[in-house]
Amino acid sequence: MxxxxxxxxxxxxxxxxxxxxxxxxxxxxxxxxxxxxxxxxxxxxxxxxxxxxxxxxxxxxxxxxxxxxxxxxxxxxxxxxxxxxxxxxxxxxxxxxxxxxxxxxxxxxxxxxxxxxxxxxxxxxxxxxxxxxxxxxxxxxxxxxxxxxxxxxxxxxxxxxxxxxxxxxxxxxxxxxxxxxxxxxxGLLSGKQVVITAGPTYEPIDPVRFIGNRSSGKMGFAIAQAAKEAGAKVTIIAGPVQLATPTAVRRINVETTEEMALAVEDSLEACDIFISCAAVSDYRAIQVQQEKIKKTSEQSIQIELEPTIDIVSTVTNRHNKPSFVVGFAAETHNLTEYAKSKLARKKLDMIAANLVGENQGFAVDDNALHIIWTDGEQTLPLMPKTQLARELMTLIIKRFYAKNSIKNS
Missing domain, CATH: 3.40.50.1950 (Flavin prenyltransferase-like)
Incomplete structure (x- = not known):
């Protein structure tokens, strides 16, 4: 048997x-x-x-x-x-x-x-x-x-x-x-707490318009489901997406990057694994107009932008940071090169990289990932995001325990 x-x-x-x-x-x-x-x-x-x-x-x-x-x-x-x-x-x-x-x-x-x-x-x-x-x-x-x-x-x-x-x-x-x-x-994550960010963030320009991206949140929600199946207590911090919350998962809805950062900060106490799956807006308008900007055919407009807070770097630079931090890299080219650079620069334990554009990555049900950690890497081929999330979670669990067994030995 x-x-x-x-x-x-x-x-x-x-x-x-x-x-x-x-x-x-x-x-x-x-x-x-x-x-x-x-x-x-x-x-x-x-x-x-x-x-x-x-x-x-x-x-x-x-x-x-x-x-x-x-x-x-x-x-x-x-x-x-x-x-x-x-x-x-x-x-x-x-x-x-x-x-x-x-x-x-x-x-x-x-x-x-x-x-x-x-x-x-x-x-x-x-x-x-x-x-x-x-x-x-x-x-x-x-x-x-x-x-x-x-x-x-x-x-x-x-x-x-x-x-x-x-x-x-x-x-x-x-x-x-x-x-x-x-x-x-x-039950490999029984007794562990996992915090996941998912979806896009929207940065307002005026009461009508915003800076955003094409993220659907499907991958982050699938990871939340996989973490829950593994026995973890799961919190998902979701940008503006229309997805059902996985059973028994705590959900916090946000819109802007600043709101997501605050929600992450409030959720990190006793967090064991942090997974930054959200496609966070990198820039926001320095000055948000209080009234709708009217379109005119005679002139162009300029919107001055400033960087938003880097959520995952803030997490990895905390004194009491989670035991294991996973980032995501969505790229249109040079996938492995950019992902390895981000892994080192942001002090991540693992990064999951995927290509976006041309019906890849965002707003689709299937995806593929290239997973990289300090001394190894693995490719997960194209498959439904629900299955991909379980395969990724299996890797995260393995590396989480490998890291912490070394730390505690």
């Missing part, structure tokens, strides 16, 4: 929906229990057409939650109790209809209500016909769920029950178990 130690003692709620692949839930429950997980099951009425609740009750050792309005359970608000009990919620198989309902925030059956009420991370293992999987509606729903921090496991490609071939098969139970284990990054 392979080592899947992060599952030991974890409380996992399995959600089973109405797919022919529902029969695989029985094997999934057995394998999760083999690795020490506590498992409880909730089913949709459609799922019960493919596999009986009694089968899953026997395997899990607990009654299967089937009905939202169960008189016995609702006296204790059963769906809330289940939502609070879970360390993780894993929906396998997750049908196209299930994905759509999660996006809509439905709460009219037990599975949807538990997902809406929980603060636990959620993973879905899709299973559906390949045409349903590739349909733009399904892909849009998946993108929305990923943006909210839901992890997607699979699907696989191959023969399907409908007789067709293609992507959309439920991963085999053991593969799902391994993927869930990987997502957990088993």
């Amino acid at each position: 392979s080592d899947v130690s992060s599952l030991n003692g974890k409380k996992i709620v399995i959600g089973v929906t109405g797919s022919i692949a529902a029969y695989k839930a029985a094997d999934l429950i057995r394998r999760l229990k083999d690795y020490g997980a506590e498992v409880r099951v909730m089913m949709t009425t459609g799922a019960a057409e493919f596999i009986t609740p009694l089968t899953l009750q026997t395997l899990s050792g607990h009654p299967v939650a089937m009905t939202l309005l169960d008189a016995d359970e609702e006296s204790a608000m059963g769906h809330i109790a289940l939502a609070r009990w879970a360390d993780w919620i894993l929906i396998a198989p997750a049908t196209a209809d299930c994905l759509s309902r999660l996006v809509s925030g439905r709460a009219d059956d037990i599975l949807a209500a538990v997902c809406l009420a929980t603060e636990a991370p959620i993973a879905v293992a899709p299973a559906m016909n390949n045409k349903m999987w590739s349909n733009p509606a399904t892909q849009t729903n998946l993108a929305s769920l990923k943006q909210r921090g839901v992890s997607v496991i699979g699907p696989a490609s191959g023969d399907q029950a409908c007789g067709e071939q293609g992507e959309g098969r439920l991963l085999e139970p053991l593969e799902i178990v391994y993927e869930l284990d990987r997502l957990m990054v088993p």
Whole structure:
């Protein structure tokens, strides 16, 4: 048996929906229990057409939650109790209809209500016909769920029950178990505090206009989700972005660089890891106009700029600075050269560098990073930002403990 130690003692709620692949839930429950997980099951009425609740009750050792309005359970608000009990919620198989309902925030059956009420991370293992999987509606729903921090496991490609071939098969139970284990990054940051900046900052020119950039904040929010999955207490300081806050992450909204700097200062007490992912404006107007500047065709205007505060350098120059500081470098060329210079100049422990422009870096769902630290470097290839964040967090955790074990030896 392979080592899947992060599952030991974890409380996992399995959600089973109405797919022919529902029969695989029985094997999934057995394998999760083999690795020490506590498992409880909730089913949709459609799922019960493919596999009986009694089968899953026997395997899990607990009654299967089937009905939202169960008189016995609702006296204790059963769906809330289940939502609070879970360390993780894993929906396998997750049908196209299930994905759509999660996006809509439905709460009219037990599975949807538990997902809406929980603060636990959620993973879905899709299973559906390949045409349903590739349909733009399904892909849009998946993108929305990923943006909210839901992890997607699979699907696989191959023969399907409908007789067709293609992507959309439920991963085999053991593969799902391994993927869930990987997502957990088993509590390596438990008891640690992580502060992350994300998104752009806006520097006003007048009441209407500002100096800003194209940062969407997606990478920073994905890192916050990954740090939370690793067990950390996470604070994210976000510029003006329209993104859902990851579950159980503290969020501070700011607009200007000065506001972000103040929020960082207030959040650094007991901070172990500081990750400066925000694309902070480098300059601001020396004089902000109190009224809108009127456009005239006869003349140009000049706006005098001054540098904004260098947040990450302020952090690294603190007497009681965090144990590990990570910076980001977004460049259009000479990526490695500029990143190494910034690493040294700003006294960083690690820097994550990426190219921007030409559909790279900003406002896209996929990205690649070149990670550099004092005595090493590693390239993370193009992948979804949610996955990239987990890979980056794995590196940060490794280097954080390597640095601090040397310091404490």
